[in-house]
Amino acid sequence: MNDMTPIDYQQSAYSMAAKTFLSRAPKLFIDNEWTASSHDATIGVEDPSSGREICRIVDASDRDVDRAVAAARTAFDDGRWTGLPPIRRERIINRLADLLEAHADEFAEIEAIDNGKPKGMAAAVDVPGAISQLRFMAGWASKLNGEVIQPYTMPTGAVFGYTLREPVGVAAQIVPWNFPLLMACLKIAPALAAGCTLVLKPAEQTPLTALRLADLVAEAGFPAGVINIITGYGHTAGDRMVKHPDVDKVAFTGSTEIGKLINRNATDTLKHVTLELGGKSPVVIMPDVDVAQVAPGAAGAIFFNSGQVCIAGSRLFAHRSIFDQVIEGVAATAPFWAPRPSLDPQAHAGPLVSKEQFDRVMGYIEAGKRDGASVAMGGDAPVADGYYVNPTVLVDVNPQMSVVREEIFGPVVVAQRFDDLDEVAKAANDTCFGLGAGVWTKDVAVMHKLAAKIKSGTVWGNCHAVIDAALPFGGFKESGIGREQGRQGIEAYLETKSVIIQL
Numbered sequence: 001m002n003d004m005t006p007i008d009y010q011q012s013a014y015s016m017a018a019k020t021f022l023s024r025a026p027k028l029f030i031d032n033e034w035t036a037s038s039h040d041a042t043i044g045v046e047d048p049s050s051g052r053e054i055c056r057i058v059d060a061s062d063r064d065v066d067r068a069v070a071a072a073r074t075a076f077d078d079g080r081w082t083g084l085p086p087i088r089r090e091r092i093i094n095r096l097a098d099l100l101e102a103h104a105d106e107f108a109e110i111e112a113i114d115n116g117k118p119k120g121m122a123a124a125v126d127v128p129g130a131i132s133q134l135r136f137m138a139g140w141a142s143k144l145n146g147e148v149i150q151p152y153t154m155p156t157g158a159v160f161g162y163t164l165r166e167p168v169g170v171a172a173q174i175v176p177w178n179f180p181l182l183m184a185c186l187k188i189a190p191a192l193a194a195g196c197t198l199v200l201k202p203a204e205q206t207p208l209t210a211l212r213l214a215d216l217v218a219e220a221g222f223p224a225g226v227i228n229i230i231t232g233y234g235h236t237a238g239d240r241m242v243k244h245p246d247v248d249k250v251a252f253t254g255s256t257e258i259g260k261l262i263n264r265n266a267t268d269t270l271k272h273v274t275l276e277l278g279g280k281s282p283v284v285i286m287p288d289v290d291v292a293q294v295a296p297g298a299a300g301a302i303f304f305n306s307g308q309v310c311i312a313g314s315r316l317f318a319h320r321s322i323f324d325q326v327i328e329g330v331a332a333t334a335p336f337w338a339p340r341p342s343l344d345p346q347a348h349a350g351p352l353v354s355k356e357q358f359d360r361v362m363g364y365i366e367a368g369k370r371d372g373a374s375v376a377m378g379g380d381a382p383v384a385d386g387y388y389v390n391p392t393v394l395v396d397v398n399p400q401m402s403v404v405r406e407e408i409f410g411p412v413v414v415a416q417r418f419d420d421l422d423e424v425a426k427a428a429n430d431t432c433f434g435l436g437a438g439v440w441t442k443d444v445a446v447m448h449k450l451a452a453k454i455k456s457g458t459v460w461g462n463c464h465a466v467i468d469a470a471l472p473f474g475g476f477k478e479s480g481i482g483r484e485q486g487r488q489g490i491e492a493y494l495e496t497k498s499v500i501i502q503l
């Protein structure tokens with residue numbers, strides 16, 4: 001871990017493929033065509049590793065949003081997608097996965113340039129994760145069956161009752177900047193398998209991989225209008241998507257604040273809504289563990305993706321008897337997680353995504369210090385101008401501090417001691433969030449007890465942030481509504497229709 005070369009904060013040169021893509025300035029993808037906006041407004045996209053603008057994207061107008069929704073509406077209503085045999089839908093979704101795989105290296109590089117995450121991480125996590133979401137959901141296209149139901153109050157044989165599973169309609173899908181391609185595929189995959197059509201809006205900070213994905217849509221064989229991808233700001237384009245009367249379903253991943261707003265805005269037209277929001281996930285380390293093994297796991301739980309992860313293990317609870325050892329072990333990972341430019345092959349972490357996030361994270365660290373927290377590791381930015389934040393551990397914290405209560409969304413963990421299981425379960429649940437939790441112990445009984453007591457959508461045992469397309473993912477409390485992935489993930493894009501026929 002310590003034999004790494006000194007860090008050069010200069011971003012490396014881009015590949016020819018990436019340069020070609022950036023110079024193309026893709027616009028709006030509607031009805032399987034690249035089309036211009038109705039106005040001239042654009043948004044600059046920057047490489048967070050250098051802070052330089054690398055291209056400009058369309059800031060979609062109301063008319064642009066309306067065109068995209070109209071394309072999706074027509075494609076849904078005329079049955080060009082829903083009406084296909086499931087085997088065809090399955091094949092086309094799988095073909096998109098194949099194309100993504102064929103261009104994996106280019107997608108990993110573009111993601112690294114756009115988001116700031118190391119290219120190696122994008123290649124190991126984001127791109128294969130996106131492919132796996134598509135492949136898992138493709139299989140569901142052919143397994144969406146209703147059931148024959150015997151009525152309760154009528155004589156057997158008098159009526160024939162059954163259910164049909166039908167796609168909910170047009171989906172508006174809004175995704176954030178922390179895992180841009182993965183989030184995009186996680187959103188579109190179940191919608192497509194269910195037979196829905198969609199309009200996808202990537203985050204304005206990281207639109208590039210979604211736009212590159214659009215290039216592959218027609219080649220994969222999707223009929224025009226099934227997948228529409230538009231870029232723009234949330235409060236304008238995103239807001240119009242959420243309120244649009246021709247949209248039936250909204251799927252959003254992002255901040256809890258905007259999730260609440262979207263839920264309110266979708267109410268007028270009673271859209272179906274799924275929300276994947278913020279977190280403040282606890283990591284609980286019991287006294288029986290091998291600290292040398294577990295400390296790097298606790299470090300990875302928070303420092304992966306520079307802490308810009310909704311399930312980041314941002315509250316560390318270590319048993320009093322091993323607390324100091326755990327903190328030492330986490331601090332020893334500093335060279336490994338030190339941020340580097342995203343195209344540095346030695347990078348395990350990159351800069352934060354934007355100046356806004358940098359200021360926000362540094363602001364939290366300062367607030368923590370003002371409130372009396374001590375910095376056990378990091379706490380600073382390694383270069384004066386740039387979005388790099390060193391991995392940070394805060395100790396001497398208490399449950400009232402903003403660094404303990406609020407989602408920081410950066411490489412900052414707050415560490416606390418505990419004495420017994422009930423106490424740590426209570427402390428772990430002392431939050432408005434409930435997205436994920438990690439428990440580290442060799443004691444199977446303790447593991448199951450804590451898994452039952454912690455109120456969160458996922459509990460990991462002796463690991464953290466392990467995500468699999470087959471396992472439902474979502475939040476308790478203010479971390480969200482509904483589930484993505486797994487069978488529940490496709491259910492969110494289906495209506496159930498009961499049919500009752502008098503015989």
Ligand code: NAI
Pocket residue numbers: 174175176177178201202203204232233234235236237238239242253254255256258259261262276277278279309310357360407408409
């Ligand atoms: P955000 O929630 O504002 O943005 C996420 C997405 O929502 C973007 O595509 C944005 O364009 C869109 N959006 C924003 N306002 C909208 C509106 N009124 N209607 C429809 N769509 C809208 O998140 P932001 O501002 O980028 O980050 C702020 C904080 O949110 C972060 O510091 C972090 O704490 C949290 N966050 C959580 C994420 C998660 O995975 N749970 C992902 C990104 C941010």
Ligand code: MG
Pocket residue numbers: 234255258
């Ligand atoms: Mg915002």
